[in-house]
Amino acid sequence: MQTGLLYNAVQTSGHLGWGTVAMSSPCNAACFPRVRRVAIFGGTHGNEMSGITLVNMWMKNGAEVQRNGVLTKPFITNPGAVEKCTRYIDTDLNRAFTPENLSTPSGDGLPYEVQRAKEINQLFGPKGSPDAYDVIFDLHNTTSNMGSTLILESSTDHFNLQMVHYIKKAAAPESCAVLLNEHPQLRYATTRSVSTHPVGLEVGPQPQGVLRSNIFESMRMIVKHALDFIELFNSGVEFPTCTVEAFRVHESVDYPRDTNGNITAMVHPRLQDCDWEPLNPGDPMFQTFDGWSIPYAGDGPVYPAFINEAAYYEKQQAFVATRRETLAAAAIRKASE
Template sequence: MLSSEGLYQLFNIPAFTTAMTSSTNVSCFHEARRVAIFGGTHGNEMSGVTLVNLWIQNGKEIQRKGVETKPFITNPRAVEKCTRYVDTDLNRAFTTENLSAPSGDDLPYEVQRAQQINETFGPKGSPEAYDVIFDLHNTTSNMGCTLILESSKDHFNLQMMHYIKKAIAPDSCPVLLTEHPLLKYSTSRSVAKHPIGLEVGPQPQGVLRSNIFESMRLVLKHALDFIELFNEGLEFPPCTVDVFRVSEKMDYPRDTNGNIIAMVHPNLQDCDWEPLNPGDPMFQTFDGTTIRYEGAGTVYPTFINEAAYYEKQQAFVTTRRETLAAGAIKKT
């Protein structure tokens, strides 16, 4: 029999792995003291709009020890009109170009708004920026309760998502990783050090569904609990998080005039996060012809038939599964 010491020698690993990890491999972050919850980035996504308005009136539910949590309606004019946006999509407006443009009344409303939001909650990429921003969205797709992660290297967010997934089990909470050289976009939440999107569906635009509303509320509760524990000095050990990384944007089949000539196939409709294999039905033309997926391997479609994406020429997005490693984290 080998002693445990002998085993360590055999595999050439230090005997005090645990102690070493906690003293040398822990990433330290400052306290997550300033947190914002954005609703109404899209004015017709009613769960976020309603929750944020509720919390502006009474913030007790989102208060946590040592955390300043600010609920905020990001696009009030779109909320008033119950439309996605007024001039241009606010959740694409936080580009360096927009944020550094000379301000003025002639700019599109959402670009003016992006500049104001960047002043209040950023500046984007600076040490003064808010620590965490949750941005609340609804989708017409059957995505359930999805967390949107913008960077695979954000260990704080990975740890938070790991915590939320565990807290919500056996219900699932998929993580969509939007890190992609071409498909990534400049979100409202991106002004924070740790941006988190929360996308819950299915819910039609302009409609409130109690199940969707309550599951969004529950994820927010766990997220704020995580921040409180972190600020209290709890160390979170290394972990892994299964994510779906955005891979390819798929448009509807169109004629030469750009008109749509097929719908999402019934076998694919509502099957967000389920495997789509080469040869599987993808679209159905108006005369009943099936158009099949012809990619190289298995993908996991999501945002299937999202209403807001018709104007973006997107029927769904394909993703690939990946496991990310998160290092231990602790407050400095």
């Protein structure tokens, strides 16, 4: 296995020494079970082509994503939407994994994505149970200029925090932002939430229905780094305490609208394509159709993401305002078997 420059394994006194990572007594680290099953989802949205293409490629030849002692399953989650090259058929699959949907009886009258959610939950869950897959990577594209972004759903999942720390270091000098969504009103029931350790991956900018080689390769490399981390973890490597810079979801910002709900302004050119850059009070945020600027009026800087995302017009969202913070990850190691 190629692990890049991060961890250089040597044999010392019957134990592995791994550069900056060392084995230590069980009381010094949080213990997690061996990772046995990993799923890689593509096509949750049927017009986001990088994940669809990668998963189809790995379904034909999965050698690239196999790791010692781990079952890795590439899977197309929304084949109906993929066939039509549309985001979804009836409803957004990436919002469909609610307790109500997963517990509703199956039948011909269910929306297509709700039925798919139930099937995926049976294959890779059940959600919240000990039988669920250990890790699910859900691959997405965005039309926004976000680069590579890892999406987490918990600030206390130390396994995931350590994994994204590893990925960020391995991907350097390429940047890889971490978006954390624990907002009680803005978080949603994702496809990947079926697993114990859900990780979303957004890579852009890429238009819907289009495949760009640089975006494809960035996504492919991040998945490789993630699987390398899992193999290292399973081999007995302990990962020491670390910190992760993350962007926490703060609020959803809509476009200005008239009394009939029609959009009356666009993202300002000084904000367009500036994902992850600070938006300060007084900075131009929107531009009306007749050229007037509307400034940001918050009480402090925010860091916008998903700026002018095409798929979010229907969700009445111009961008997500985030706040930057540093998360602390405990040391982790594989639990004794």
